[in-house]
Amino acid sequence: MTHESAELRLLAAEFTARLGPAAVITDRQRLRTYECDGLAQHRVVPGLVVLPESAEQTAAVVRACAAAGVPFVARGSGTGLSGGALPHADGVLIVTSRMRRILEIDPANERAIVEPGVINLDVTKAASPQGWYFAPDPSSQQICSVGGNVAENSGGAHCLKYGFTTHHVLGVEVVTPNGELVWLGGTTRDVPGYDLLGAFVGSEGTLGIATKIVVRLLRESESVRCLLAAFPRVDEAGVAVSKIIADGVTPAAIEMMDALAIEAAEAAVACGYPEGAGAVLIVELDGPVAEVEHTFAAVHRHCTDAGAFEIRVARDAAERALFWKGRKSTFAAVGRISPDYIVQDGVIPRTVLPEVLRCIADLSAGTGVRVANVFHAGDGNLHPLVLFDETKPGEAQAAEEISGAILDLCIAYGGSITGEHGVGMDKAQYLPRMFTDDDLDTMQRLRCAFDPVGVCNPGKVFPTPRLCGEVPGKHKGAHPLQVAGLAEQF
């Protein structure tokens, strides 16, 4: 019996006594259910899974982990695409799926208060009878949790106009890595002191666990108009996007798919997009009728001017849903045309879109690795899907290389290695390509303020942990993390 497993056994006994046997999983087969999140390439069976029902229970679990020096990882629905919720073999996985109460829907105060395990779309479902909704809409919104959205600062197709999760959270009740229960932000804006809420949202589970979340609700728009435009090539579609933006229009969403992505979507959901399209754009506008009617006409004109050979305008909500069906199904649909694929997430300045797409096409042509492109064209967020067949020797590695080369392109063009999927475990090694050692060290000062002993989702986001509480150059003796082989001396 190893030292770690003895510790986990003690914790399991403590959690069972406190939370009841139904809240604790120790059985190896059942633990395997939690071995990965949406990024299935990385798998680690957690040492122990615990499912608290309340903030107080979560705090007790975290306190016990902190006291024992056992690492813990929070997990919502497990839909993340960067391995942010990848468990620790010798650690505790804290799953929030039993904390699923919507505590308050309050349109008069433009807010809802929810527990972290609440499903994103359920917030909107609860608010929509009164005409309100929760804006962040990641493609996984039918299953992803609001707690996960907070951890990842999730975006979605409509963040071009409405922003990301960080713009829609007013406050969070948090269990800090040492087990304290504190509020960051609140039910009003401009809470005195540092904006720790702003730093917490998007920290990928490394600064604590959100146990209650105050989210903003938005009033539904009076009018929503959506068109689907087919272009011979992505170049013309890119021109249309530039014309729309240059005209001062801020659509709710502008989505683009290239020929291979369209092919996959057709195979999977028969969305019936115009035949022969090298690229399609879905442009959605929302707002007051008097505004949208004018801007929609302008968008239509820009698509025509840029060379669209067919433009379909959705006549009702059902037709609009049909336009979106192809787009929203693309990730899964790619499985129809390729046994395996990597979903990449990179960002480039919108103005270099055609150039970067040509570079990706060259990469693809040079290696024979097929790449399907779907992206949030309005904000330059690319989701190239790199296709491969794991059973064919060398293909997986070639796909990994192309995928990495695409990230290098994003960085070279002044963009980012992730627009919404997060760094997690998947891209920690890429972060130093965007930031200097000093930049990363400064970010870790924040982590040290929250988690000085490094037990909260360690090994994620940053390639090398920073040892806290000591000024560089003045180390006295070895740090416990260093002794444990978990950290290098920074």
Add this chain to the structure above:
Amino acid sequence: MVTSTLGGLRAACGDVAEATVDDTVDGVPARWVAWPGSTEEVSAVLRAAARLGLRVVARGTGTRLNWGLPPTDVDLIVNISRMDAVLAHVAGDLVVTVQAGLRMIDLQNALALHRQRLALDSAGTLIGGTVVGGTVVGGTVVGGTVGGVGGTVGGTIATAASGPLRYRYGSVRDLLIGITVVLADGTVTRSGGTVVKNVAGYDLGKLYTGSLGTLGVITEAVFRLHPLPEASRWITVPAPDAERAAAAIAAVRASQHEPVALDVDRGAPGDRVTVGVAVEGVTGGIGARAEAVADLLGAAAGALATVTEQPPGWWGRPPHPPQGPAATVSCEPTGLAELLATAPGVLRGSAGAGVLTAGLDDGDRLGAQLAQLRRIATRNGGSAVLRCAPSHRKAGLDVWGPVPALALMRRLKDQFDPEHRLAPGRFVGGI
């Protein structure tokens, strides 16, 4: 000692002098002042200051240097006014990178030439931007500024200053997408980037926003921009009392008119309350939209609403003299009726965002007014902070009120500025 300190600073930055009375920070005199011209020079100055153990306050035009508490000590002022360049503006990307010493008004005027803006009107409201023969004429900024000079980008970030547009576009925290900061030890550090959508690494820009210079010296910033609207209208209604004003605000909130601003203006408690709404959009639709808002406001407030093409005189202007006293008061939307009915002082600000400014008495009643304001705000989920006041008035007052998670904030300060040399004492909890 004085000579060697000055020598040490001059070795780091060519432009260093002994401080004058103009460099006094909220009543606290400084000893030296440096005018670095670049991020590298700021870094050199701060390295020298670290070596010499100097306490440092960063400043731009000094517009909001009296926000927060007076620092306990100031040895060195790092004046960033020389760093006033627009470093990059790619109009097609709706992103701008600037040096922190750039004045907000100059930034807005530069962007207006491209029919764009930073949707942050803390330094006043941008009106017009009429296109004549391909160039923009106008883009006039009116109102807003406290000292008549106008704040810098760095000062706006450090104080998290905001204006009426925050209802639709959010405040500094929501528009800042990248930042360069020099830490107390001279480390140059960046977070964020130059693209709007980006979740790589921690979003430290949020921490620096509103930190009153206690975590580092801001030297560059990257903002997401928005197109300048083709047309704007202001709709105002003088509600006879707080209750009807609150009803008008609630009606706008529940409507689908999508205004960009929802502000209020009230004199003393019991006075009538003016509710002001701004709508923006295309010329073809703006008239009908403004009339619809006017109908709604008029019916809810029980008074005649007026539509104008210019903002009302009070729009975006602080309801107090530059030296204060003034408090920032926040409350939940449903608490507005009580706040507007009973809060002491002159009230103005974003009812939509639930953050208002109260101009308070420069006299013995200040403490009682602040306490009363805080009671009302707290009852309604909010807070009241004495934002600025003549320094002798701040003494003995609880300027900040209750601050949640203060222990975490202290640990953060210890990590970023372990020797507590940056604006010591200016922020919450003595930070």
